[in-house]
Amino acid sequence: MKKNLWLVIVFLIGLVVWFVVAPPRFWANLVRRVEVTPAVGAALVEKRDCRNCHRIEGSGALVGPELDGILSYKDPDTLRQWLRNPRRVKPGTPMPNFHFSDTEIEAILAYLGTLSAP
Numbered sequence: 064m065k066k067n068l069w070l071v072i073v074f075l076i077g078l079v080v081w082f083v084v085a086p087p088r089f090w091a092n093l094v095r096r097v098e099v100t101p102a103v104g105a106a107l108v109e110k111r112d113c114r115n116c117h118r119i120e121g122s123g124a125l126v127g128p129e130l131d132g133i134l135s136y137k138d139p140d141t142l143r144q145w146l147r148n149p150r151r152v153k154p155g156t157p158m159p160n161f162h163f164s165d166t167e168i169e170a171i172l173a174y175l176g177t178l179s180a181p
């Protein structure tokens with residue numbers, strides 16, 4: 064009886080860690096539903112430090128491509144797939160999976176859509 068209780072506790076802790084560290088899409092969509100506006104997208108880009116690898120609005124590193132104007136030459140659906148899970152699109156890419164919710168991805172695309180190519 065006591066042993067089973069421990070198993071249940073370990074299972075629940077595992078579940079919580081999983082949902083916090085790598086939330087499944089349905090969960091991210093439930094708990095992180097944001098307003099789809101360029102301002103929200105810009106705040107996410109700031110918060111998740113995209114500029115560590117991308118130049119955006121003229122500042123940031125060039126580990127990955129410059130993102131200004133990217134929507135003028137890349138199809139939004141490809142970028143959606145990419146933001147959902149970079150390594151599923153390109154195995155071995157240094158870009159991490161941020162576990163964005165669908166609305167967060169739309170907000171980021173709305174923001175990137177406001178930036179024109181340099």
Ligand code: HEC
Nearest residue numbers: 111112113115116126127128142145156157158159161171
């Ligand atoms: C650790 C570095 C790193 C970080 C952090 C990072 N990226 Fe990337 N990203 C890359 C690299 C590198 C590529 C190019 C793909 C490749 O060659 O692996 C890329 C590609 C992309 C692309 C696709 C570009 C294309 O031409 O298809 C988008 C969109 C993008 N990143 C957006 C973001 C956003 C938004 C963030 C922040 C939430 C971010 N990235 C954070 C490294 C990074």
